[in-house]
Amino acid sequence: MADLAFATLNHSPLVAPGVDVLTQIAAAGDAGYPMLSPDVFSIRGHLAAGGSLAQVVDAISEHRLSCLDLAGLTIGGDETRTKREADELLEMARALSTAWVQVRVVDDVDDRIRNLFDWSADHFGASGVGLAVEFSPLTKVKTIANARDLLAGAGSGTRTGVIVDTWHFFRGDNSWTDLETFPAEELAFVQFSDGFSAGSDPGYDTLHRRALPGEGEFDLKGFSDRLRAHRFRGAVSVEVLSDEMRSLPVEEFARRTLQTSVPFWQ
Helix, strand or coil: CCCEEEECHHHCCCCCCCCCHHHHHHHHHHHCCCEEECEHHHHHHHHHCCCCHHHHHHHHHHCCCEECEEEEEEECCCHHHHHHHHHHHHHHHHHHCCCEEEEEECCCCCHHHHHHHHHHHHHHHCCCCEEEEECCCCCCCCCHHHHHHHHHCCCCCCCEEEEEEHHHHHHCCCCHHHHHCCCHHHEEEEEECEECCCCCCHHHHHHHEEECCCCCCCCHHHHHHHHHHCCCCCCEEECCCEHHHHCCCHHHHHHHHHHHHHHHCC
């Protein structure tokens, strides 16, 4: 069975008033998750309220969790801003001992963006942190093929990978063949959620209308079966972003996301 990680983004200040990250960590541990996928917005909120990174580290240790990844770095045309954010996230990643830092590319992929991605991979890699690119039809790296192309230019001495998010896979221009022929060694980890019928605003849907696994229209069994047949044995971050689910206590949200995800990865 794949190790499952609890993603904190659904209750972060990015999409809601937010639930303190320490409360989310406790909910994840008590629900039975072995791993955590914290997000930079939740950690920033905790620090702005007077908390410390040391408190986050202690909470993760107390609840016997490990950090899969940290979401996430935005790479764009403003090089100074990107590098400043990279420094901020590197401090967090070091403290939390995350395996990966997520990256999204928001400007057209040209030589400058490729060079900035390579710099970022080296920057994190020097501290043993991998850089994982998330493709999305809402960014400039839209497909599995686009993400693999970006990785192809990174230096051989850096640890990079692709995040395959079920939401972006099914909502984007990807095929089962893309998944079946995807080298397992290039896959950093999976992000897992289901989806209802598409609404009129893809940006709103991706942040507020995802579904618990098995409760939407995505062929998640076909997705997990193909990856496991392809010898994928990596981690799966459960990232259900849902207005409806935010109305639940975060403890119940953590339990339900884990319970509905486990059957697909046993």
